[in-house]
Amino acid sequence: MLSFSPVGSSLSKGETLLDTFLNLQAVGVTHFVVRHERSGVLEDLAPLLKASVINAGDGWHEHPTQALLDLLTLRERWGGFKGRKIVILGDIRHSRVARSNLFALKKLGAKVTFCGPTPLCPDDFSALGATVEHDVEKALKGADAVNVLRLQLERMDQGFVPSLADYALAYQLTPARADLMKPEALVMHPGPINRGVEIASEVADGPRSVILEQVANGVLARMAVLALCEEGGRGA
Amino acid sequence: MPEQLIVAGGLLIDPASRIEAIRDVLIEDGRVAAVGTGLTRKPAFKGVATIDARSKWVLPGLVDMHVHLREPGREGDETIATGSKAAARGGVTTVLAMANTEPVSDTPSQISFLRSKARTDAAITVLFAGAVTLGQKGEKLTEFAKLRAAGAAALSDDGRPVMNAGLLRRALEAAKDLGLLVIDHCEDLHLSNGACVHEGPEALRKGLKGSPWAAETVQVMRDIALCELTGARLHIAHVSAASSVAAIRTAKKHGIRISAEAAPHHFALIDKNIEGYDTDGKMNPPLRENRDRQALLAGLADGTIDAIATDHAPHGCAAKSLGMDLAPFGVIGLETSLAVALTELFHKKILTRRQLVERMSSCPAALLGLKGKGTLAPGADADLVVVDPNISWTPEPPYLSKSRNTPFTGKKLKGRAITTLSAGRVVHAL
Missing domain, CATH: 3.20.20.140 (Metal-dependent hydrolases)
Known part of the structure; x- marks a missing residue:
């Protein structure tokens, strides 16, 4: 296993990403687990490589293994997804977690509501199959689960939110807001948490929270992905 | 002798002259000298080079x-x-x-x-x-x-x-x-x-x-x-x-x-x-x-x-x-x-x-206020294109451009320029 980051590598000397991958493949790498800031980066690269390529998050686009571990966590609690209502709350625009969860949950028959302020949760998301709701109380009412997204601190400087406090006032998952959901509803967060910004500590640590189950399931989901790639690699 | 060329028998479409009809275009020394019918049969133009534009458009x-x-x-x-x-x-x-x-x-x-x-x-x-x-x-x-x-x-x-x-x-x-x-x-x-x-x-x-x-x-x-x-x-x-x-x-x-x-x-x-x-x-x-x-x-x-x-x-x-x-x-x-x-x-x-x-x-x-462009009226520059509106083709590199960045590569298109004249000189011929 190699850990690789652009700093100090030939990428910082101007090598193209494809050349970097081809070099690593040449020294025997059979599986790439890639996180990259550019959306869609693997769509061009993966077809050109013999090795397995696992998307560990590309820009704002997708984070498939996070969606798998979220699904695993929900399935352990629920058994199935049909008719369930899941709210994804926060900075949807810049969230690969939100997109991967939406695509997977829709496929399994669940209903997904995206909730956040319009700059971070534009109405155009409805064209992708999500219900878009900017009123957090309305969104949470009767939900089976909420997946709270981290608010990145730089969004303030970019004008998406006026301040963290202002965002928290309007959209923080507080105990009162969490209680608008069904009594047995679950609270999720892909981490790391900004306590007191997007989620109140009482909720993050409260009885509805399955955040640490998500962390544990992350190991299992990623082991499964690697095992499937290994199997596929042997079959090919 | 002026340098002469006749683009013959094409459908001339020249909105500035309000012409949309079969016409011959006589070119002399880089300019349009005359637009008419039957020019190739006139004894005065015997032996003048012609471009056959029949069943094509001339623009x-x-x-x-x-x-x-x-x-x-x-x-x-x-x-x-x-x-x-x-x-x-x-x-x-x-x-x-x-x-x-x-x-x-x-x-x-x-x-x-x-x-x-x-x-x-x-x-x-x-x-x-x-x-x-x-x-x-x-x-x-x-x-x-x-x-x-x-x-x-x-x-x-x-x-x-x-x-x-x-x-x-x-x-x-x-x-x-x-x-x-x-x-x-x-x-x-x-x-x-x-x-x-x-x-x-x-x-x-x-x-x-x-x-x-x-x-x-x-x-x-x-x-x-x-x-x-x-x-x-x-x-x-x-x-x-x-x-x-x-x-x-x-x-x-x-x-x-x-x-x-x-x-x-x-x-x-x-x-x-x-x-x-x-x-x-x-x-x-x-x-x-x-x-x-x-x-x-x-x-x-x-x-x-x-x-x-x-x-x-x-x-x-x-x-x-x-x-x-x-x-x-x-x-x-x-x-x-x-x-x-x-x-x-x-x-x-x-x-x-x-x-x-x-x-x-x-x-x-x-x-752009260009005189002698955008028309084939007599006196205009002999900038002319013969077009086959019905020919099917698919753009593929290499292109004559040094670059190849176009979303139309591989897309089936209908119609293209067959011959292009700039100031009466052939600058493209398919």
């Missing part, structure tokens, strides 16, 4: 008022020589090259240099725009009178908007006094904010940063107001958004002297047509949604959009392989513009053949 050479030829500064991507060959292949005999070269074409000496280069290197007529502001920085106006004296054919900071409305106002006033056309790239940089594609569901799905249609339209509306204020003429480059078309239509109804162009990629494609993260689908303004495309088609049909212009923007493969966020904006278009227009506008009955010639030749020639 005045196309005028593309928006191209980037990359010279000087980026000769690896395109030159005046290669860009003009690409144009000839597409039936284009006059181009207006934009000023965003390296260095920027903002001085009379650079315009003079470029014009002398075009005289030696270009297969067709290459005109040059001078920048509106020094270095296209949007801070200080260039010397318009000197630029005009050096031969600048128009003024534009294209590639960048003139964000400062006060400065654009002064530019329009000065350009009006000199009779120069200002061409504006409409983009509010605060709204576009470094985005790489159109803001909408497709950008959200792909996780790409989008620029809203309003980034263009707010500038179009501002320009309309400045046009009305100054009484100057102003031309809007590469219109892409439905609301921009609506604003221009209303302005024209009120007698405001605004004109506009649309690019083939914008009226033929929408954002959803680009698969994955193909940077050959990245240009500025971006491909938008179906409502925008439909508005452009309607605007082309009713004359709200005066001209079709390619915004031919060559970029090398290395730059285009940097991914959607970092790759440069732009697509080439000179070799496919006529074919795309025939396929999407004529064959789909959006425009008549006469309207198509207006949008691609006579209207842009008139907007």
Whole structure:
């Protein structure tokens, strides 16, 4: 296993990403687990490589293994997804977690509501199959689960939110807001948490929270992905 | 003996002369000498070389008022020589090259240099725009009178908007006094904010940063107001958004002297047509949604959009392989513009053949005030294109352009230029 980051590598000397991958493949790498800031980066690269390529998050686009571990966590609690209502709350625009969860949950028959302020949760998301709701109380009412997204601190400087406090006032998952959901509803967060910004500590640590189950399931989901790639690699 | 040539038996479509009929065109010493019937049978023209244009269209050479030829500064991507060959292949005999070269074409000496280069290197007529502001920085106006004296054919900071409305106002006033056309790239940089594609569901799905249609339209509306204020003429480059078309239509109804162009990629494609993260689908303004495309088609049909212009923007493969966020904006278009227009506008009955010639030749020639271009009336330059409107073909590299960044590669098109003449010389023959 190699850990690789652009700093100090030939990428910082101007090598193209494809050349970097081809070099690593040449020294025997059979599986790439890639996180990259550019959306869609693997769509061009993966077809050109013999090795397995696992998307560990590309820009704002997708984070498939996070969606798998979220699904695993929900399935352990629920058994199935049909008719369930899941709210994804926060900075949807810049969230690969939100997109991967939406695509997977829709496929399994669940209903997904995206909730956040319009700059971070534009109405155009409805064209992708999500219900878009900017009123957090309305969104949470009767939900089976909420997946709270981290608010990145730089969004303030970019004008998406006026301040963290202002965002928290309007959209923080507080105990009162969490209680608008069904009594047995679950609270999720892909981490790391900004306590007191997007989620109140009482909720993050409260009885509805399955955040640490998500962390544990992350190991299992990623082991499964690697095992499937290994199997596929042997079959090919 | 004058050098003579007859283009015989074609369907001549010359809107400026109100002709749409089978005609022979006699060319003498680079100009149209006569237009008539049965010229080849006249004893006086016995032995004169002829081009058989029967069952073809004969059009005045196309005028593309928006191209980037990359010279000087980026000769690896395109030159005046290669860009003009690409144009000839597409039936284009006059181009207006934009000023965003390296260095920027903002001085009379650079315009003079470029014009002398075009005289030696270009297969067709290459005109040059001078920048509106020094270095296209949007801070200080260039010397318009000197630029005009050096031969600048128009003024534009294209590639960048003139964000400062006060400065654009002064530019329009000065350009009006000199009779120069200002061409504006409409983009509010605060709204576009470094985005790489159109803001909408497709950008959200792909996780790409989008620029809203309003980034263009707010500038179009501002320009309309400045046009009305100054009484100057102003031309809007590469219109892409439905609301921009609506604003221009209303302005024209009120007698405001605004004109506009649309690019083939914008009226033929929408954002959803680009698969994955193909940077050959990245240009500025971006491909938008179906409502925008439909508005452009309607605007082309009713004359709200005066001209079709390619915004031919060559970029090398290395730059285009940097991914959607970092790759440069732009697509080439000179070799496919006529074919795309025939396929999407004529064959789909959006425009008549006469309207198509207006949008691609006579209207842009008139907007630029070009004498002897955009028509084949006797006395005009013998810039002429013979077109087979029904031939099917598929663009594939290599292109005559040095670059190959076009979303039309592999797309089946119907119609193309068979023969192109520039000043009576054959510059393209299929």
